[in-house]
Amino acid sequence: MKTLKIDISKAGIELSADMKARAQAANALLESGEGAGNDFLGWVHLPSSISEADLEAIEAAAAKLRSKADLVVCIGIGGSYLGAKAVLEAMSDPFRLLHKEQSAPTVVFAGQNISEDYVHALMKAAEEHSVSAVVISKSGTTTEPAIAFRLIKAALESRYGKQEAAERIVAVTDRARGALKTLATDEGYPTFVIPDDVGGRFSVLTPVGLLPLAVAGVDIRALVAGAREMEAATGTGVPFDENPAAVYAAARNTLYEAGKKIEILGSYEPQLQYVNEWWKQLYGESEGKQGRGIFPASVTLTADLHSMGQYIQEGERTLFETIISVASPAHEVRIEAEADNLDGLNFLAGKRISEVNRMAELGVQLAHVDGGVPNLRVEIPAIDAHAVGALLYFFERACGISGYILGVNPFDQPGVEAYKKNMFALLEKPGYEEATKAIKARL
Numbered sequence: 052m053k054t055l056k057i058d059i060s061k062a063g064i065e066l067s068a069d070m071k072a073r074a075q076a077a078n079a080l081l082e083s084g085e086g087a088g089n090d091f092l093g094w095v096h097l098p099s100s101i102s103e104a105d106l107e108a109i110e111a112a113a114a115k116l117r118s119k120a121d122l123v124v125c126i127g128i129g130g131s132y133l134g135a136k137a138v139l140e141a142m143s144d145p146f147r148l149l150h151k152e153q154s155a156p157t158v159v160f161a162g163q164n165i166s167e168d169y170v171h172a173l174m175k176a177a178e179e180h181s182v183s184a185v186v187i188s189k190s191g192t193t194t195e196p197a198i199a200f201r202l203i204k205a206a207l208e209s210r211y212g213k214q215e216a217a218e219r220i221v222a223v224t225d226r227a228r229g230a231l232k233t234l235a236t237d238e239g240y241p242t243f244v245i246p247d248d249v250g251g252r253f254s255v256l257t258p259v260g261l262l263p264l265a266v267a268g269v270d271i272r273a274l275v276a277g278a279r280e281m282e283a284a285t286g287t288g289v290p291f292d293e294n295p296a297a298v299y300a301a302a303r304n305t306l307y308e309a310g311k312k313i314e315i316l317g318s319y320e321p322q323l324q325y326v327n328e329w330w331k332q333l334y335g336e337s338e339g340k341q342g343r344g345i346f347p348a349s350v351t352l353t354a355d356l357h358s359m360g361q362y363i364q365e366g367e368r369t370l371f372e373t374i375i376s377v378a379s380p381a382h383e384v385r386i387e388a389e390a391d392n393l394d395g396l397n398f399l400a401g402k403r404i405s406e407v408n409r410m411a412e413l414g415v416q417l418a419h420v421d422g423g424v425p426n427l428r429v430e431i432p433a434i435d436a437h438a439v440g441a442l443l444y445f446f447e448r449a450c451g452i453s454g455y456i457l458g459v460n461p462f463d464q465p466g467v468e469a470y471k472k473n474m475f476a477l478l479e480k481p482g483y484e485e486a487t488k489a490i491k492a493r494l
């Protein structure tokens with residue numbers, strides 16, 4: 052497996068035969084469909100089942116949106132947002148908006164919050180651009196994206212007229228159910244389907260992730276190819292020691308059972324910051340239930356060594372960390388010698404920035420291990436679409452295995468409903484009259 056390597060040699064653990072067997076059994080459940088939540092296993096063979104026709108349809112819809120707009124607003128939340136955001140940030144030049152020439156439309160996100168000021172700023176900025184929209188909701192009833200879409204739809208219709216607005220909107224939603232599906236049918240929006248058996252947080256390789264990424268110019272074929280390679284590398288026929296997802300799942304459960312309740316995912320490449328966010332949702336929603344689960348946290352390094360570094364080094368010893376290590380940067384920048392050497396940095400002259408970054412990574416790893424923080428290392432060759440596709444599938448597969456080892460249903464999320472009931476009661480939604488009275492009495 053060239054795409055990704057896992058190293059647990061600095062975790063301070065031995066994986067027991069029992070834990071290895073539990074990981075292999077958990078992985079087999081993902082294939083056999085005999086485990087909990089088995090109606091949501093569509094993601095397991097998703098990479099290998101995406102067809103040429105699927106990719107062409109996505110690319111054609113993306114090309115149409117690109118041809119019509121220089122700003123594409125992607126509306127969605129949770130699993131209908133984080134995958135696209137994570138890959139887009141990973142693959143993009145962080146200073147892309149400063150370039151005078153733009154090779155692809157700017158993709159921005161909405162519906163991932165209910166901030167009035169955020170929406171106001173977006174609508175204001177949108178006035179200066181030609182705009183298209185992708186609205187993504189599996190249930191088609193999620194409040195945050197529904198509010199954002201109502202506003203964007205009204206703005207597009209008032210600017211372009213109803214018919215042209217419908218040419219500029221694509222919906223990604225359930226095959227048959229939900230308010231968004233009804234709306235898309237009534238308004239005649241082109242629609243992509245989120246398969247019934249793929250839950251939101253596992254949906255990045257469906258049109259949920261692939262359409263916005265294709266709009267942004269990401270090579271979705273390479274992304275899928277990387278994921279497909281990882282699907283093969285983590286299948287049930289693969290021996291435990293050669294399956295990075297099984298090793299990762301076994302290692303994190305071994306650490307959890309030894310009292311390490313918090314996992315910090317970090318990277319020394321700031322472009323991967325939203326991969327952390329995507330991972331937090333994936334693992335938090337999949338494992339945090341029944342009073343169990345590793346709390347997923349994240350850091351971006353070296354920046355967070357100057358904020359969270361103290362805690363990681365010397366705080367409560369309930370942490371372990373997983374570092375996504377990138378073997379090769381895409382570009383070369385060297386530090387030059389300076390005659391005066393006033394900053395004392397001439398000892399670095401001639402070195403690449405990445406050599407300094409690597410020494411920071413290795414130095415921090417040993418310091419944290421010495422401080423009682425076990426370290427897992429996931430190495431990818433580079434930040435490119437192929438490697439990122441493999442990384443996403445690796446984390447998904449490991450999450451399914453890990454959740455089954457933990458003994459939970461990794462594919463449901465009953466806890467996310469609790470706040471919605473309160474919010475609807477406070478907003479006096481019809482049907483919530485009793486709940487409204489009860490909750491107002493508690494305020």
Ligand code: PA5
Binds near residue numbers: 189191250252
């Ligand atoms: O993982 C999940 O299932 C959730 O995070 C959902 O993706 C999120 O709540 C958005 O749901 P929907 O796509 O139905 O609007």
